[in-house]
Amino acid sequence: MELATDILIVVLKAAIAMGALLHIAALTTWVERKGSALIQDRIGANRASIFGFDLAGIFNTLVADPVKAITKEDWLPKGTSQFMHSLAPFLAVFPVLMSFAAMPFGPDITIAGKTISLQLANLNAGLLYVFAMGSLAVYGVVLAGWVSNNKFALLGGLRATAQMISYEVVMGLSIIGLLAVYGTVDLQQIVIYQGENFAALPIPRWGIFLNPIGFILFFTAMMAETKRAPFDLPESESELVAGYMTEYSGMKFLLFWLGEFAEIGVAAAMITVLFFGGWQLPWLDVASFGPILGGLVGAAVFGAKVLFFCVLQVIIRWTLPRFRYDQLMNLCWKGMLPISLVNLMATVAVLIAINSK
Numbered sequence: 001m002e003l004a005t006d007i008l009i010v011v012l013k014a015a016i017a018m019g020a021l022l023h024i025a026a027l028t029t030w031v032e033r034k035g036s037a038l039i040q041d042r043i044g045a046n047r048a049s050i051f052g053f054d055l056a057g058i059f060n061t062l063v064a065d066p067v068k069a070i071t072k073e074d075w076l077p078k079g080t081s082q083f084m085h086s087l088a089p090f091l092a093v094f095p096v097l098m099s100f101a102a103m104p105f106g107p108d109i110t111i112a113g114k115t116i117s118l119q120l121a122n123l124n125a126g127l128l129y130v131f132a133m134g135s136l137a138v139y140g141v142v143l144a145g146w147v148s149n150n151k152f153a154l155l156g157g158l159r160a161t162a163q164m165i166s167y168e169v170v171m172g173l174s175i176i177g178l179l180a181v182y183g184t185v186d187l188q189q190i191v192i193y194q195g196e197n198f199a200a201l202p203i204p205r206w207g208i209f210l211n212p213i214g215f216i217l218f219f220t221a222m223m224a225e226t227k228r229a230p231f232d233l234p235e236s237e238s239e240l241v242a243g244y245m246t247e248y249s250g251m252k253f254l255l256f257w258l259g260e261f262a263e264i265g266v267a268a269a270m271i272t273v274l275f276f277g278g279w280q281l282p283w284l285d286v287a288s289f290g291p292i293l294g295g296l297v298g299a300a301v302f303g304a305k306v307l308f309f310c311v312l313q314v315i316i317r318w319t320l321p322r323f324r325y326d327q328l329m330n331l332c333w334k335g336m337l338p339i340s341l342v343n344l345m346a347t348v349a350v351l352i353a354i355n356s357k
Contacts, residue, residue, distance in 0.1 A: 009116055014101075017120045020303070021100045024268075025261035028310045030061040032261075035311070036318045072250035077149045084147045089248065089255035092140030096262045099133035102126035103269045104188040105302045106279045107287055109295030118279075118295055119188055126187035127179070130270065131172065134225065137263070138164045141227075141234060141244050144256070148247035156243025159325065160227060160234035166332045167224040167231075173340040174217035175274060177347030178207050191278030195285070204282040207275035213343045215275045217336055222267040223313060224332070226260060230320040233328055268309035269302075276305055 030045075034057055037044025045057035048064035076085055104126075106118035123129050138161060145157020182190050194206050208215050224231040235243030245256050272278055279286065279298035286298040323331065 005114075010120075013116075013118070013120045017100055017103070017105070018097060020105070021097060021262055021265050022258075024265040024306065024310060025258055026062055027307075028261045028264055028314065029257070030058055031311055032314050032317075033057060033061055035314050039315070039318045066254065069250055069254040074252065075247065075249040077147075077247045080147045080149050084143065085247075086252065088140050088144035088147060089252045089259070090140070091143060092137055093255050093259035093262065095133040095136040095140075096259050096266055099130045099266050100262075100269065102129050102187055103266075103273065104191055104278060105269075106295045106299035110291035117188070118299060122188065124184075124186045127185040127190075127274075130187075130266075131168075134266070135168060137259070140259075144248065145244040148244070150247050152240040152242075153244050153246045156234045156240050156246070159240075160244060163227070163231065163233060163328060164225055166329065167221045170332055170336045170340050171218060171221035171225065173337070173344060174214045174221060175211075177344045177351075178211045178214050178274065180348060180351055181210050187273050187278075191273055191280060194277040195280045197283070202283070204277055204280070206277045206282075211343070211347060213339070214347075215271075217340050217343070218274070219271060220336065222270065223316065224328075226263040226267055226313070228260065228264070228313070229317045230322050231328065232322060233325055236322060264310050264313050265306065267313065268306040271309050272302060272305040278302055278305075 034044045045060035046054050048054065048060040050059055050063075054060060076082055101120040102123055104117075104119040109116050109118065121129070141160040141164070142157045145153045145155070145160070148154070179185060182193050184190060184193075194204065196205050197203060198205055198209075203209055227234050234240075235245055240246070245253055248256060279302040281297075281301055286301065287294045289297050
């Protein structure tokens, strides 16, 4: 009986975690369309409606567009493999969904004397797992560019390879100093560490206050990893039609699109966990709400923070112009990489000075 209960709990947590990420991705597509319309002083998606109600374009974005994609022809370029062509969007989406499994979206709750962790995969190396899954996503993009048998797609795949690998270096270096402060790569323990205030100041011990330069570097690198403007060189429509997605249509194209917006959700969750206290509220212990309500409050706080950073990424995407390719590489290797190394050495030096006292 206990084994069946444990299996049911895991299944429910998987449904909640994966469902939450997919709903965040779907909601962000609507925010993208209506937010860009507001920024550009236009109406945005509003044609499709049900019984005369369009709900500010939600039916257009979340109902009409998926139906259109499902019913479109599955185009296959001449001289390529159906299996490999279908494998690419799967490889682009699957690692992103799996990376969200390690995210702690709330404190532990207790039901009928049983403690349940609001985290699908409670790993003591959760941060390394997320980075490993994120690194696998590049294979789907590269494969899509290669099997498309198209020069624009191939160039997009090559651009994606250079961009994602380059900014992964900066992304890792930007948080090593912060991890030295936390003393762990367990994401749940990182959130718990940020639940207290500084000893002499009424300021929460969040990562943004511990290492603000690391936050700026990490946020920029994560946006580059999502391959969106101003870092959308792999799919820049003014140069490469649609880059690595040029020869994809229907649900395969929608999978790439869904993976891109799911990456936004994962990036927002990582920023929330590492720098903004995760499910913690400043100056308030969510556990004080009770063993069950405290978990629900923490999950709501985590969701609100994630949605905020999703919207922020959309605003930045429609505010800044695209970099040239040389500017993109120079920003990483000549700008952000040296700053991240200096920031790391300064953080370690401060820690050594503090610990030596």
